[in-house]
Amino acid sequence: MxxxxxxxxxxxxxxxxxxxxxxxxxxxxxxxxxxxxDPLSPFFGALIEGINRSEARRRGLMLFCFVYLNVRVRDALILSVDRKGFDVLGKVSSDLKDDASSSSHFEWKDFSFSFGREVEDIETFCCFLAKMEEEALNRISGSVI
Structure with a gap:
């Protein structure tokens, strides 16, 4: 190396x-x-780009913010990834209202998600993401019923 x-x-x-x-x-x-x-670093750029270009994956990131952090985001992008987890850039309401209009203003905020353990390869990283998404969907489904 x-x-x-x-x-x-x-x-x-x-x-x-x-x-x-x-x-x-x-x-x-x-x-x-x-x-x-990090021997996984050559793969992270393509992983980030793939997630950020997929509407379904971005909705998954929005779901993570809501379920795991109790934060509602209007949009979400992967900002960075490593063996321990990933950072998401989420578009949140700033709660500031313009006097001229009643529309909300939005700002981008950084949110971090950690895995229970370090991942050894890109396949495990993707499996952790899929498991998190499945857990989040189950939590949402369970709370709706």
Missing amino acids: TGYFQKRVQWIGSCNYVDFLGQKHDVDLKDIERAPI
Whole structure:
């Protein structure tokens, strides 16, 4: 794995970290070389894109927000994923009303979902998502009856 990583970072001349205040900090390239690479990371981009392009999957994310976090969202997108879970960007009502109109304003908020354990492969990640969706649907079905 180290050889693969070294080949990937050979072209990097310098690296900066930008903190939440917008300040730039130099990062030593040796620190980057020592950072472990998640072998699942090459698959996460395609997974995120696939979920975000599917209306059914996005409705599933909206359902997660409602069932697991008790938050109603108007739309939802996967923001990031890793071995421990995933982050969702949900469009929620900001409860601010414009004086000129009575329509609600919406803002995007970040929500995190964790798995019970770390996943070892992309298949397990997808199975965890499917199980969460099934659980959420069962909870909704059970509360309606």
